[in-house]
Amino acid sequence: MSGAGSPDPDEGGTYTLLVEVAAPAGIEVGALGERRFDAGAYAYTGSALGAGGFSRVDRHRRIARGDHDVRHWHVDHLLGHPAARIDRVVRSVGADVECAVADRLPAGPVDGFGASDCDCPSHLAGAEGDSLDAFAARIREAHVAAVGVLGGSDAPDGDVTGEGDAAESGARVDVVAGE
Incomplete structure (x- = not known):
């Protein structure tokens, strides 16, 4: 448990x-209007800060399964x-790096x-011809770079721990199942 504050x-x-x-x-994306999405892979980067944390990802999973109909954000429409x-899902746990990750992707x-x-x-972001696994690796690399993780682990679950500021803050990058 973390200390107060x-x-x-x-x-x-x-x-x-x-x-x-x-x-x-063709998908109506809220105020952005109808947009065409080709078949392929896409990466949506968001933040899960504050109360509830990564429960936002669970909400996204429910929408993708058809178990939740409310559309608040652009990604809900997709x-x-x-x-x-x-x-x-690639996560930078304990790090506020949403824009830094998005900036590192196509x-x-x-x-x-x-x-x-x-x-x-x-x-x-779009995969730009990468396979699903290659695009996933690219996304993970963007998270690792954004968090500033210097060291790593070849753990099969994709968990990466680092040295320096990222490790001291408790930040880590991991990969979890989508649905």
């Missing part, structure tokens, strides 16, 4: 959803489409997607 690193941080879209789709599924296919509260062009 310091956040529990397991409580939240930054996450990237690796979303696979099985077939081309995940609510039947052709979309969450393959896996340019987004939809300007302004998920970035209405910052100056980023988009928080949605």
Whole structure:
């Protein structure tokens, strides 16, 4: 348990959803209007800071499964489409690096997607021809670079621990199942 005033690193941080879209789709994305999504892989980066932490990812999973109908954010519209599924989630636990991660990924296919509260062009990236696994590795590398993790582990679950400031703060990067 963390002391008073310091956040529990397991409580939240930054996450990237690796979303696979099985077939081309026209999707109404809130105020952004209808957008076309080609079949392929996309990465949506968001924050899970404050009360509830990574429970926001659980909410995204419920939308992708069709168990929740409320659409608050741009990504809700994408995940609510039947052709979309969450393959896996890369998390920077205990780190507020949302924009730094989004900035390290390829340019987004939809300007302004998920970035209405910052100056980023988009928080949605496209795989640019990478396979799902190659894109997942690229996303993980963006998290590791953003957190500033220097050391690492080849643990099969993808957990990375670091040295220096990131390790001292309790920040880590991990990969968890999507749905």
